[in-house]
Amino acid sequence: MSIHPLPPPKEPTGLGRLPVARWFLVMGSVAGVVFLAGIVVAMMMSARARELTEPPAVAAQLDRLNMALIVLCAVMLAFGAGLAFMVRYAVLKPIxxxxxxxxAVAAGDFDHGLHVDRPAELAELSSHLDxxxxxxxxxxxxxxxRAEELRRSNSELEQFAYVAxxxxxxxxxxxxxxxxxxxxRYGSELDERARQYIHYAVDGxxxxxxLINDLLDFSRVGRITGEKTPIETGAALDTALENLSATIEDTEATVTRDDLPKVTGNRLQLTQLFQNLIENAVKFRSEEPPRIHIGATRNGAMWEFSCSDNGIGVEPKYADRIFLIFQRLHARDVYPGTGIGLALxxxxxxxxxxxxxxxxxxxGHGATFRWTLPAAGDDDE
Incomplete structure (x- = not known):
């Protein structure tokens, strides 16, 4: 299996740019030079001592010292060669x-196994990595x-949306x-109960x-939408108020606003957002004429909006339930609707x-809904 490769690794900095092999080589070379220099100095000192007039016993001892130094040098060179061989084949080669x-794995071949036999630490590390x-x-x-199943499910959902x-x-x-x-046609021949049955059928x-239209709107969010662009939320609110003009006029509602900012989003959906919230505030009004205020404050990279009203309000214990689809707090004959608005x-x-x-x-009375939207890139703090 091969998937997209990982990004290239970060370049090391400072002394970390040198690989381990070069560190061993440099340190081994320095140690060898120092050791040889010590041998040469010791032999020169021995030669100087030989030039002096010394007893034969001292000369013999110096000869034995030279021989010991030569043997020691040979042993150290053999030891260094063995150490270099061990580091090369036991550490550097497995690394x-x-x-x-x-x-190979980082290049995209994620089926490539990771395994080294030595040393024990690298073998354990490779096992954990694999x-x-x-x-x-x-x-x-x-x-x-799951993504393939989700794509298939979305395709079936689109077909269902078309059928619906x-x-x-x-x-x-x-x-x-x-x-x-x-x-x-037959109204004059029907009694009151028959006309009531007809009313129930038409209303149903x-x-x-x-309900079908609301479900379609709910299913389209995130699937059938335009691109997100910088949008003036004030213009989206104006469109929503224009769509609700008849309802606002009939209920004598008053809608006020702050200076609304520019955000990144989809204009059609943001218009629908404002429209649903304002329509909810008008629907769940109290005996007083509805008063609705749309506010906005900057909060870092986001704008925080609010929609406040003077309606009947919502009890805090229902703060999460009202956002669930098909959840209603009131009877349908008192407040009509499908129970999808806030979920949408x-x-x-x-x-x-x-x-x-x-x-x-x-x-007090009323409810305040708050929501956040990402600020547009060219929007100032």
């Missing part, structure tokens, strides 16, 4: 083998299988339209259409790399 094996490589490869293969947006909605439209035609078909908002924010949460620090 070279392990280095070549690691280079075990780590094997676990990484196993996890990579499992991830690849066309084939599924057509029977619902027919049920609603023909049921309404039945009421128009319309709610099913709304959180998915949009997380797709943009931010977070959405209910502010638990607010006091």
């Amino acid at each position: 070279d083998q392990l280095t070549e094996q690691v280079r 075990s780590m490589r094997d676990r990484i490869v196993s996890a990579w293969r499992e991830t690849s299988d 947006s066309h084939d599924l909605q057509e029977p619902l439209r027919k049920v609603a339209s023909f049921t309404q035609m039945l009421e128009q 078909a319309k709610r099913m259409q709304l 908002c959180r998915k949009i924010v997380e797709y943009h790399g931010g977070q959405l949460w209910l502010d638990g620090g607010t006091e």
Whole structure:
């Protein structure tokens, strides 16, 4: 198996640029030179002593000393050669083998085994490295299988979305339209209970259409979207308010805002985010006319937005539940909807790399939702 190679290793700095072999060579050469210099100095001193008038016993002792020095030199040279041979074949060569094996793995051949026989420390190190490589490869293969399964699942989901947006909605439209035609044509012959049944059928078909559309919007986030570009959030909010103009006018709602910044994102989705949050604030209003404020403050590389209202509010114990799909805190006949709105908002924010949460620090009536979005690259602090 071959996958993308790893990036090249970092270049060593300072004395670390020299390989181990050169360190041994340099240190061995210095030690050899010093040792030979000591031998030469000792022999010169012995020769100087010989030139002096000394008894024969002293001369014989000096001869024996010279011989001992020669033997010692020979032994040390043999020992140095043996040490060099041992370092070469017991340390440097296994290091070279392990280095070549690691280079092969780093180049992309992750099935290449890592193993050296000597010395014991390198053998243990290579065993640990090979075990780590094997676990990484196993996890990579499992991830690849899951990614392939996810791609297949996404393909099936796209096919389902197409069916849901066309084939599924057509029977619902027919049920609603023909049921309404039945009421128009035979309304005078039907009693109150029959008309109530017709109303239930039409209402159920319309709610099913709304649920299908909301599910499609939820499934499209992160799959069928445009590129993320620098966007003026004020323009996205203007579009959302324009879409909700009739609702805002009917409820006499007031929407205020701070100076909104530029962020990196998808304009269509951010418009939908503002629209859902404001629509929620209008829907869950109190007896007073809705007052909604959109704020924004800079927090490092992110902008933190807020949507505050004077509505009925949310109890803190439901702060997490309201973001789950199909979760409702009120009966459908009191507050209509599919229970997908806030789940869709959180998915949009997380797709943009931010977070959405209910502010638990607010006091009194109303609710405050906060979310973060990445600031555009050319945005100033």
